[in-house]
Amino acid sequence: MRARVAGGAWRLPVVLLFGIFLSFPFYWMLITSFKRTGDLYDLQNNPFLFNERPTLDHWRLLFRETLYLRWLGNTAFVGVLVVAITLALAVPAAYSLARLAGRWGERAGIAMFLMYLVPPSLLFIPLSRVVAALGLQDTLWSLVLVYPTFTVPFSTWLLMGFFKSIPRDLEDAALVDGFTRVAAFWRVVVPIAFSGILTVAIFSFTLVLQEFVYALTFISSASQQTVGVGVPIFLVRGDVYYWGSLMAACLFASVPVAILYNVFLDRFIAGLTAGAVK
Amino acid sequence: MAIVQTVALTKRYPGSAEAAVDGVDLETREGEFLVLLGPSGSGKTTVLRMIAGLEAPTEGEIRIGGRVVNHLSARERGIAMVFQSYALYPHLTVYKNIAFPLKAQRVPRGLHREKVERAAAMFGIGRLLDRKPRQLSGGERQRVALARALVRDPSVFLLDEPLSNLDAKLRATAREELQKFQKQIATTTIYVTHDQVEAMAMGDRVVIMSAGRVRQVGTPAQVYDDPADTFVATFLGSPPMNLLPRGDLLVGFRPEHFRPATPDGPAAARFSFRVELAEYLGAERLLYGRLEDRPDAQEVVSRLPSYLPAPAPGDTAAFGVAAEHLLFFDAGSGRRTDRRVKP
Amino acid sequence: MAGALLLLPATFYIFALVGVPFLLAIFYGVTDIKVASDGYEIVGARNFRGILASPTFRLALRNSFLFAVSSQVLVIACATALALALQEPFRGRRAVRFLILLPWVAPISLGAIGWKWILDSIYSVINWVLAAAGLVNPMEPPMWLGEPGLAMVSVVTVHVWRMLPFATVVLLAGLTSIPRDIPEAAAVDGAGFWRTHFGVTLPMIRPIVLVASLFGIIFTFTDMAVVYILTRGGPHDATQVLPSLAFFTGILGGDLAGGAAISLFLFPMLLAAALLMLRVARRSEVT
Numbered sequence A: 001m002r003a004r005v006a007g008g009a010w011r012l013p014v015v016l017l018f019g020i021f022l023s024f025p026f027y028w029m030l031i032t033s034f035k036r037t038g039d040l041y042d043l044q045n046n047p048f049l050f051n052e053r054p055t056l057d058h059w060r061l062l063f064r065e066t067l068y069l070r071w072l073g074n075t076a077f078v079g080v081l082v083v084a085i086t087l088a089l090a091v092p093a094a095y096s097l098a099r100l101a102g103r104w105g106e107r108a109g110i111a112m113f114l115m116y117l118v119p120p121s122l123l124f125i126p127l128s129r130v131v132a133a134l135g136l137q138d139t140l141w142s143l144v145l146v147y148p149t150f151t152v153p154f155s156t157w158l159l160m161g162f163f164k165s166i167p168r169d170l171e172d173a174a175l176v177d178g179f180t181r182v183a184a185f186w187r188v189v190v191p192i193a194f195s196g197i198l199t200v201a202i203f204s205f206t207l208v209l210q211e212f213v214y215a216l217t218f219i220s221s222a223s224q225q226t227v228g229v230g231v232p233i234f235l236v237r238g239d240v241y242y243w244g245s246l247m248a249a250c251l252f253a254s255v256p257v258a259i260l261y262n263v264f265l266d267r268f269i270a271g272l273t274a275g276a277v278k
Numbered sequence B: 001m002a003i004v005q006t007v008a009l010t011k012r013y014p015g016s017a018e019a020a021v022d023g024v025d026l027e028t029r030e031g032e033f034l035v036l037l038g039p040s041g042s043g044k045t046t047v048l049r050m051i052a053g054l055e056a057p058t059e060g061e062i063r064i065g066g067r068v069v070n071h072l073s074a075r076e077r078g079i080a081m082v083f084q085s086y087a088l089y090p091h092l093t094v095y096k097n098i099a100f101p102l103k104a105q106r107v108p109r110g111l112h113r114e115k116v117e118r119a120a121a122m123f124g125i126g127r128l129l130d131r132k133p134r135q136l137s138g139g140e141r142q143r144v145a146l147a148r149a150l151v152r153d154p155s156v157f158l159l160d161e162p163l164s165n166l167d168a169k170l171r172a173t174a175r176e177e178l179q180k181f182q183k184q185i186a187t188t189t190i191y192v193t194h195d196q197v198e199a200m201a202m203g204d205r206v207v208i209m210s211a212g213r214v215r216q217v218g219t220p221a222q223v224y225d226d227p228a229d230t231f232v233a234t235f236l237g238s239p240p241m242n243l244l245p246r247g248d249l250l251v252g253f254r255p256e257h258f259r260p261a262t263p264d265g266p267a268a269a270r271f272s273f274r275v276e277l278a279e280y281l282g283a284e285r286l287l288y289g290r291l292e293d294r295p296d297a298q299e300v301v302s303r304l305p306s307y308l309p310a311p312a313p314g315d316t317a318a319f320g321v322a323a324e325h326l327l328f329f330d331a332g333s334g335r336r337t338d339r340r341v342k343p
Numbered sequence C: 001m002a003g004a005l006l007l008l009p010a011t012f013y014i015f016a017l018v019g020v021p022f023l024l025a026i027f028y029g030v031t032d033i034k035v036a037s038d039g040y041e042i043v044g045a046r047n048f049r050g051i052l053a054s055p056t057f058r059l060a061l062r063n064s065f066l067f068a069v070s071s072q073v074l075v076i077a078c079a080t081a082l083a084l085a086l087q088e089p090f091r092g093r094r095a096v097r098f099l100i101l102l103p104w105v106a107p108i109s110l111g112a113i114g115w116k117w118i119l120d121s122i123y124s125v126i127n128w129v130l131a132a133a134g135l136v137n138p139m140e141p142p143m144w145l146g147e148p149g150l151a152m153v154s155v156v157t158v159h160v161w162r163m164l165p166f167a168t169v170v171l172l173a174g175l176t177s178i179p180r181d182i183p184e185a186a187a188v189d190g191a192g193f194w195r196t197h198f199g200v201t202l203p204m205i206r207p208i209v210l211v212a213s214l215f216g217i218i219f220t221f222t223d224m225a226v227v228y229i230l231t232r233g234g235p236h237d238a239t240q241v242l243p244s245l246a247f248f249t250g251i252l253g254g255d256l257a258g259g260a261a262i263s264l265f266l267f268p269m270l271l272a273a274a275l276l277m278l279r280v281a282r283r284s285e286v287t
Helices: A011-034 A057-065 A068-099 A102-116 A120-133 A140-146 A148-164 A168-176 A181-192 A194-210 A213-218 A227-234 A243-276 B044-052 B094-104 B109-122 B138-150 B168-185 B196-202 B220-225 B230-235 C002-029 C046-053 C055-086 C093-105 C108-118 C125-132 C148-176 C181-188 C193-204 C206-221 C225-230 C242-252 C256-264 C266-282
Strands: B004-011 B021-027 B033-037 B059-064 B079-082 B156-160 B188-193 B205-210 B213-218 B242-246 B249-253 B269-280 B284-291 B299-305 B316-321 B327-330
Touching (some): A011 C055, A011 C093, A011 C108, A011 C148, A057 A243, A068 A102, A068 A140, A068 A194, A102 A148, A102 C002, A120 A140, A120 A148, A120 A213, A120 C256, A120 C266, A140 A148, A148 A194, A148 C002, A168 A181, A194 A227, A227 A243, A227 C108, A243 C108, B004 B044, B021 B044, B044 B079, B079 B138, B079 C181, B094 B138, B094 C193, B168 B196, B188 B196, B213 B230, B230 B242, B230 B249, B242 B299, C055 C148, C055 C242, C055 C266, C108 C148, C181 C193
Parallel strands (some): B033 B205
Antiparallel strands (some): B004 B059, B242 B249, B249 B327, B269 B284, B269 B316, B284 B299
């Protein structure tokens, strides 16, 4: 048999090292959320073990005595609306940019992409005044209004890549067969690009989940807050951190998204590389 | 230069019932140009890759220059390979592409320039040394690939369909040049292709493969005039050999031997040929039709030089094949047999 | 012209909610507007001069660059190693990929809180392990978020932790997009592991790596969540960065003009990064 390349043995330690580094905090969240308070705060105890029996107390507290569920609901509400708005804006824009021949198409595409680079941490101050002027201060609608500013540019750029990879011939064939441009778009392009559109939707949803600055700035009441800001700000009573419940909260809001994201990752990568090859 | 030998070389992929390569025995001669010819899926490229060390055999031995190399990695085998896509390093200049094997083998820096320039001169690409692959035409890229393979004086050259990415016109000239080049350096060369014209034109010997097995090994004349079985007989030659069932044998004759029977010409087979379709190809003419006086009125093809008069579609004429051009195959196994029947 | 019509809603939206606020930010920067104020005065460059003179600002500026660049350098080095290690398929690769992606996918604020607990001044599990190994005095454990130097290391670590998955995935995608022929040709040519990767495959994906790095730098440079949650910019502004300083000044402090002016200093860096990215994209005809 062929000699194994000498560089084979190093792979496992590297993967192990980084794998542990990257996933440890979540493992720690898991353990912490099930440990009794006495166990958590006893310095004599080995923190890696359950020195007392595990408990569901922290989880119960989280779901019953805090606004956590409310925050999850708020976030989902904002997420769904923002994804809808994003698709409504980005799909036509991406299609038009992908099919627009010549320099202008490219330039417009690049301009769209550059908009993504203007960050929330630059816009949040003027936007806070805009939001206040519109009377949307301290409501979820302020977020619904503003979040597409970072989902739309990126989604447009991603979708452009997807649309470009669909040969024009297919639409032309549909036109010859008697469909209008719009019908051709719906019947031919959308089904083929469907996985790309889905990927963009998932990705936009995760961007909404991640957002911190705008939610922190625009919303002040606990009941209107999203999960990303509610947990760090409002799960702290006075100066006391309820670590057990905090960790439960973090874990619960992270893992399902990760699972969803993982499922769509390959498509997302395909979109990235398709978009990069102009 | 060295002799490449494979003994019972076999490759089985997990999950597949059929072996991709099934017990292939090969032995090259010193300095010869050996062609592996076969349709896609015949295993010819897999054999080449195993010789190169890019895939591990499931069973069997590979020997280069007399020593067993199964356990050696590709870089340790002292071979050079030209890939179908040329596999030029896109971020390096032509000079650096050609010099890469020298660097990898730690040839002293001082010798690089001389060797690179010599290899480049051999293929007439000396003036391209500062360009990058993306600035080159297909033909130029192929030459860079060849120069890179040549630069370290390998003992064996392996070529994987290097002409298939060139357009038709370029292919003919490239073929000629490749042949001349190989004669000049006289290094043992193994060349994989599915194109029979290339194989016949270039090979000192041809290895015909199908479904992972070797069907026949011989000079181009041998495999063409003296095929070992019906696969070889019908794979070579365009249009393929005519085959007529006769009892438990198949009678075979090539289209160019199927001619208008002249009254006093010696013929072992005479047929009544009704022409259905004629194709005029410039230098020759192809006639497609049926044998009328035969039980199943089979379809046959005739190939005549255009300067000879030929029957038109709809006409029937007497055609025949000389006895020495009749080949007989066993209908069950497809193998050549010495038995004869009345055609 | 239906094409232009399709483009209109998105363009209008972006113009209204990105373009206009951006101009507003510049406008605020040159006024003395405060949250509570009714009117305003144009004060020209006074805000900017004042900011530049402030030591806190200079510290935040330095930190922004320091954190962004150092974390990105670490990310690229680690991601290269990890991507090379993950290139060959192996059993359980999907599971490993899932675990590796977690920091990137989880909301950044929640990941930061997780780290805050891990780095807690009293209950840090890291300190427990170090003490158990005899490497630190249990009576005086390192204050990961309390000492200026350590706090900076902690912030950079969390940024690296967060960006590593993204860079790894991008690098992996780049490596797998290289046609199989090329590493094989390198092998036949006599190249071993190091030469094949550092001489051939990694240079081939340099454009992708560059773009991913620029993305990473921008993410880190413009992020305020990590600093806000871990240290609130402390201790004594040791980990303050431009976005967090802008937040404290403009929103919590009510000084809109000052906050806007601070945040505007983000822009030149972003512009430079954007231009670099465009240049890379333009020249990226590698194969």
